[in-house]
Amino acid sequence: MFAAQYNPGDAQLTLRTDYPVPTPGPGQVLVKVAACGACHSDLAFIDGRAIPCPRVLGHEISGYVVKAGDEVAETFSPTTLYAVLAIHPHSQSRDGFPALFDSPGAGYDGGFADYVCVRADQLIPVPEGVSPELAAVAADAGINAYKFVVRSGGVDGSCKRTVLVIGVGGLGHQAVQIAAHFGATVYACDLKPEARAVALRLGATEAFSPAELDEKIKGGFKCDVAMDFVSRKATFEAAKSVLRNNFYSFPADPRLIIAGMTAETLEFSTMDTLAYNLTIVTPQYGSRADLEAVLELYAKGAVTPVVASYPLKEVNRVLDDLRGGRVLGRIVLVPGDE
Template sequence: MFNFSTLTTLLVLVSAAVADTMLAAVYEPGNNKLVLNPAYPVPTPGEGEVLLKVAACGVCHSDVFFLSAARPDPRTYVLGHEIVGTPSQLGAGVQNISTTQLYGVLIIDPSNTNPSTSTIGTGLDGGYAEFVLVNQSQLFPVPDGLAPEIAVAGTDSLLTVFNAVNNVAQVTTGDRVLIYGVGGLGHQAVQLAKHLGATVFAADLRPEARQLALDLGATQAFDLEDLTAVTSNGTFHVDTVIDFVATAQSFELSKAAVALSLSEGFAGLSTPGKIVLVGISADSLSFASVDLIETNIRVFSSLYGSPADMQSAFDLLSQGVIRPNVTVAPLENINTALEALTAHDVTGRMVVIPGLNSTATTRR
């Protein structure tokens, strides 16, 4: 019989292995770099909470956005929201959580009443640290055999891609799809759209990103000059654009790629062209509604995804349908990783791993 005394003993044994302080990369208002603090307090889990030992944390463009002060945040906290890890300490009332299982973290806690401003890595301490505190309801088991640096894609980047491509754009067999921006999310979107039966095209400034898109199954990859030319002369048209850049320039080119002629638009015989905006930028996007109506364009936005989408993302990774291109680095190199992301020097995903004692390595 498993009783309270036994549970208490187990918690004490688990707790004994956790130090009082840890290395953490802290966001401080007005600082465009994270502050590495080797003595950041390790939190203690309360009712229903789990202290997770971080196995990997993905580096996201939204982190770059926060550090740019495009939208200043007055709070101080640990950044990082794409997290997988193993439980190190269980709070009271936590059940059916294994300390040997790798879990992914759903950053939007179902019980959170203010998710737009207070989520893990945005207001609440995140995963650029050795440990992170989460609610049990945020934990989802990672399929056996997935390495942490690959599994972490299922917690945000592929989760976001799945929602945008499968749920919002509803890409299906026979569609012509343009993936605009073949970065950490876009290169996974190329694979997913291809898996769903679409003919996939790609656009990116960087030759290495365009080559990655072709390697992953894209029919053609455009630089922006070539994309401008083929959309201007009417020789290129797609059903859907998934825009992972979301700048004024990308939006104009996306509209050109899905636009129908005036007569086609009013005829109402063609399926509306879709633009799905996924990227975060400081640009203001503008359009006249009459232009969208006349050219039969529908514009959608997409952000993150649901618990079911996380499960789908993990399944796609486990089955090898999606193979993220990942570069790993030690947590101590987080600012270097963020600088590389800012400079568009990362092909695919960048992931930091606490305790990794090596230089950056690419894995697929």
């Protein structure tokens, strides 16, 4: 089969046409990959040399079951499209690596290939009308955006909230839509004018550049929830400042969601948390119920991710575009014509 293999130390993936089709073990199924998203996590694995051995990358997967291994009790229809939970609920930290690494494309071969083996209970049926490309996006960017907004941020329609989304990228532009869907007043901040335009189109009331946000903060701008999808020192400080302004509305429940992965050290003091009643949350992957919920939002048209798709054979060009910041929304790779 065709597969894009990561080799430690190489910035480019090796495109192979002779990669063996995997055999599902006990409790596993063999999935014919319909689409697989390309993610900044893939770049972290490649450029950070985080995986010590050759591996087929790709953890944002949708596809069709073609074979079940032993001990799989459920019967799967070959015409049913499934999204694959990237992190299994029973994933474990081992060998010094976090549970995050017990996932396709990290702990074992992933979806940058024609076929992938996953656990049978990682599969979530995709509602009618949701394409394989969107189902793949839901499996990582969608589920995380939903969890960060609804469960971590408390933006679930139970009360009126104001939300600031910093970084209108692959997750952030979905967070804008999810928060707006649940009745929040949404503000967005991004360095790119085109990203700010996307935020306004998708439901943001206003969209600021970083410099504009700084001026707004000096004027007393405040929100209930700040979601930092960039998570660098400057954005973290801006998010804290937006929430500190809530102090005079005590007993407000300001929440800062650190939603981006960064190598920078972010600092706060007890004055940030205790004196300002500030909750700082660093959530990870969502649950099965979160993935089902975001797929339903896709199916209803309440959330429409910005997605571009490319053949899997163009994976290295796509990853270079991600490195260079030339991607708006999300990119999905589709195998089949290699």
